[in-house]
Amino acid sequence: MSLVFDWSALRALTDGPGTGGVLRREAADFRVEEVPAYALSGEGEYVFVQLEKTGHTTAHVVRELCAQLGVRDRDVGVAGLKDRHAVTTQWLSLPARAEARLPSLSLEGVRILNVTRHGNKLAMGHLRGNRFVVRVREAQGQAAQAAGILDVLTARGVPNYFGPQRFGLGGLNAEEGLRVVRGESRVKDPRVRRFLTTALQSTVFNGFVSLRLQGGLFAGLLEGDMAKKHDTGGVFMVQDPQAESARAERGEVSATGTLFGRKVKPLTGAAGELEQQALAALGLTPAMFSSRKGDRRLTRIFLEDASVHPEEDGYTVAFTLPKGSFATSVLRELMKTSVDAAADLDAPSSDAVDGSPEGSDE
Known part of the structure; x- marks a missing residue:
């Protein structure tokens, strides 16, 4: 298996031809709206600001907010990182003292939609998901x-x-991540080294998911799987795969894959054998990820409120995804093309796994 990201190397769920088409002809073709994890109280020591932005990363907007409102970067809370190649809507939290200066905020492509109060600072991952409206x-x-x-x-x-x-421009981040875990990388910045290593984690995970699809195990479970309940989030080890697979077929539970690190144990049994196959294909071992804490990630997620609307030159598709998932996984199934594979897009977003962005595509 190659370390360079390539959609064609990852098994699709749906068979047959896709629609083809192109994305992001203009920013408004790709709209993302953050879905909050909880209702805001309307009172408290933090100012919550809902912004719509075009042509800016979240990080750039935060820097501008700090400069114009006189607050420190560490005092600004965000739930996810949205990129600049779209029209995106998200919430940020600020210290109460910044509220009086909000009317003076001036940044082309950014507008304030709502301002309210809440008692807690917004933290990375504090969102339910993202709503996507995409023109193909x-x-x-x-x-x-x-x-x-x-x-x-x-x-x-x-x-x-x-x-x-x-995986970065050209899908090459995992290759440098491999050099990081081997002690061969010249990258010194600890934050960049962590992000490169997470790209390598992600490559192993993608390989594991693809192997499950190849083996007809997308909705099924294996002995040794760590399965997750979609309603409560509870995780349990699968000991009777025949019994638990019936629940998986009903969409009640799904298998998880390992994002390797020192705090998470590899899978065991038949599931562990499949996981080892994904590692071995890249010449990796779990011990190579000891610099990371690690985590578990669902191998399957479900759409909400999905619809398609015909357009003169194609169609618009809308759907909501849970935090940490990528709209391109949906669009790839629809279009059967290398969706965004070569695009100069920013690092992914939405929530955090082991302290690094996991992604929700924008």
Whole structure:
């Protein structure tokens, strides 16, 4: 298996042709709205600001806020990182003293939608998910095809692959991540080294998901799997795969994959054998990830409120995803193209695994 990100190396769930088409002809073709994890109280020591931005990363907007409002970077709270190649809406929290200066905020492509108060600072990952509205152009007459594929994804779930934004321009971050874990990298910045290592973690995870799809195990479970309940988030070891697979087929539980690190144990049994296969394909071992804490990630996620609307030159698709998942995993199934694979997109977003961005595509 190559360390360079390539959609064609990852098994799709749906068979048959896709719609084709192109994305991001203009910023408004890709809209993302953050779905908060909780309702804001309207009172408290923190000012919560809902921003709509175009042409800016979240990090750039935060820097401008700090400069114009006179606050420190560490005092600004965000739930996820949204990139600049879209129209994105998200909440930020600020110290109360910044509220009086908000009317003077001036940044082209950024506008304030709402201002309210809450008692706690917003933290990374404190969101339920993201709502996507995406225009697919140069796909004339393909709306019905897209709707059929979307129906399958809604019923069966979506492979929870890390998308290309996780792997940098050209999909090369995991290659440098391998040099980091081998002690061969010249990168000195600790934050960059962590991010490169997470790209390597993500490559192993993607390989594990692809192997499950190849083996007809997308909705099934193996002995030794660590499965997660979709309603409560509870995680348990699968000892009777036949019994638990019935629950998985109903969409109640799904397998998780390992984001390797010192705080998470590898899978065991038949699931562990499959996981070892994903590692061995890249010449890796769990011990190589000792610099990371590690985590578990669902191999399957479910869409909410999904729909397709025909357009003169293609179609618009809308859906909501849970935090940490990538819209490109859905769009790849619909279009059957290398969605965003070569695009100069920013690092992914939404929530954090082991202290680093996991992603929700924007």
